[in-house]
Amino acid sequence: MDRTAKTDGAPITLDRLVKTYPNSTTAVDQLSLDIAGGDVTVLIGPSGCGKSTVLRMINRLIEPTGGRVLVDGEDVTSVDPVRLRRTIGYVIQNVGLFPHQTVRANVGTVPRMLGWDKKTIAARTDELLDLVGLEPGRYSARYPHELSGGQRQRVGFARALAADPVVLLMDEPFSAVDPINRGRLQDEFLRLRQSVRKTTILVTHDLQEAIKLGDKIAVLSDHAHLEQYATPAELLAGPANAFVEQFIGEDRGVMRLSVTPIPRNRLHPLDGAPDGLPSVAADATLRVAFGTMLASGTGSVVVRDGDEVLGLLSAADVQLALAEVDAATR
Numbered sequence: 001m002d003r004t005a006k007t008d009g010a011p012i013t014l015d016r017l018v019k020t021y022p023n024s025t026t027a028v029d030q031l032s033l034d035i036a037g038g039d040v041t042v043l044i045g046p047s048g049c050g051k052s053t054v055l056r057m058i059n060r061l062i063e064p065t066g067g068r069v070l071v072d073g074e075d076v077t078s079v080d081p082v083r084l085r086r087t088i089g090y091v092i093q094n095v096g097l098f099p100h101q102t103v104r105a106n107v108g109t110v111p112r113m114l115g116w117d118k119k120t121i122a123a124r125t126d127e128l129l130d131l132v133g134l135e136p137g138r139y140s141a142r143y144p145h146e147l148s149g150g151q152r153q154r155v156g157f158a159r160a161l162a163a164d165p166v167v168l169l170m171d172e173p174f175s176a177v178d179p180i181n182r183g184r185l186q187d188e189f190l191r192l193r194q195s196v197r198k199t200t201i202l203v204t205h206d207l208q209e210a211i212k213l214g215d216k217i218a219v220l221s222d223h224a225h226l227e228q229y230a231t232p233a234e235l236l237a238g239p240a241n242a243f244v245e246q247f248i249g250e251d252r253g254v255m256r257l258s259v260t261p262i263p264r265n266r267l268h269p270l271d272g273a274p275d276g277l278p279s280v281a282a283d284a285t286l287r288v289a290f291g292t293m294l295a296s297g298t299g300s301v302v303v304r305d306g307d308e309v310l311g312l313l314s315a316a317d318v319q320l321a322l323a324e325v326d327a328a329t330r
């Protein structure tokens with residue numbers, strides 16, 4: 001049975017959530033947020049603003065001191081914490097794999113606790129290792145110290161998905177790996193999302209990562225105060241206030257290219273054959289199109305859909321396309 005191609009995950013509501021630690025630090029002060037089932041929501045904000053505290057209140061590793069967390073309409077405080085954590089996958093920086101257990105045993109942790117039979121667990125483990133790009137025959141008998149950082153992270157991800165959780169919480173999941181592997185893992189995550197659409201909340205420091213992976217981004221300031229909650233394109237096109245504008249920084253214009261598709265309505269017909277001009281796929285972003293123009297020094301690119309030439313896009317069109325998004329979000 002294919003357990004991965006399940007329907008969307010559960011919606012999550014944070015309702016005036018508060019956490020005051022025993023030392024009187026109020027890490028989270030009345031945060032409300034509605035997260036749609038199946039969405040990836042990124043929590044981003046300065047160090048110490050309360051992101052991890054918010055995440056850990058969802059699976060009750062930390063108990064809220066006020067407000068509510070609803071997962072699929074159910075208040076998590078009414079659910080036995082152990083049962084709750086079996087339905088919520090949790091991926092952290094440096095993974096937290098059990099060092100004395102094999103990859104297979106690590107991935108099968110929650111299914112074993114749930115009492116699945118051995119054959120089903122073995123089949124599920126193989127399926128997940130394949131899914132995260134680790135050949136089971138090669139990796140399942142290894143121990144965590146016999147893997148690279150990126151591979152360990154993949155095992156952690158497979159483990160979090162093993163019992164088909166309704167929600168996935170990820171706390172800086174890619175930050176301990178080098179930039180190249182981080183990019184690969186992010187791509188893998190996006191690829192996996194096509195078959196596994198769990199509601200995911202991801203904490204990161206990295207705005208590029210937030211923009212690449214998030215359906216929605218929640219920008220938080222101190223005490224988990226919500227400054228803006230928007231799609232990456234909306235956030236970059238229209239920061240809600242000076243805090244968000246400053247947080248995003250001067251790269252905003254360039255980053256917008258990554259979230260804006262090639263405007264098909266702006267393509268110009270080609271005079272003759274597209275010889276000597278670089279081409280890009282129609283489903284590429286403006287970043288790819290503009291980068292290709294810069295790299296080739298041609299000032300324009302041919303846009304193709306497979307073998308079919310759709311037209312020519314120039315640098316001026318890129319600017320106009322961004323201006324169009326601006327007008328639409330105003």
Ligand SMILES: Nc1ncnc2c1ncn2[C@@H]1O[C@H](COP(=O)(O)OP(=O)(O)OP(=O)(O)O)[C@@H](O)[C@H]1O
Pocket residue numbers: 021022023025026027045046047048049050051052053054205
């Ligand atoms: N157990 C604790 N007891 C007291 N204060 C705590 C505790 N855990 C966290 N804090 C404080 O709560 C605030 C929020 O911490 P939290 O770890 O949630 O922030 P964060 O945004 O995830 O930070 P970072 O990005 O640096 O990981 C900080 O001021 C922190 O010092």
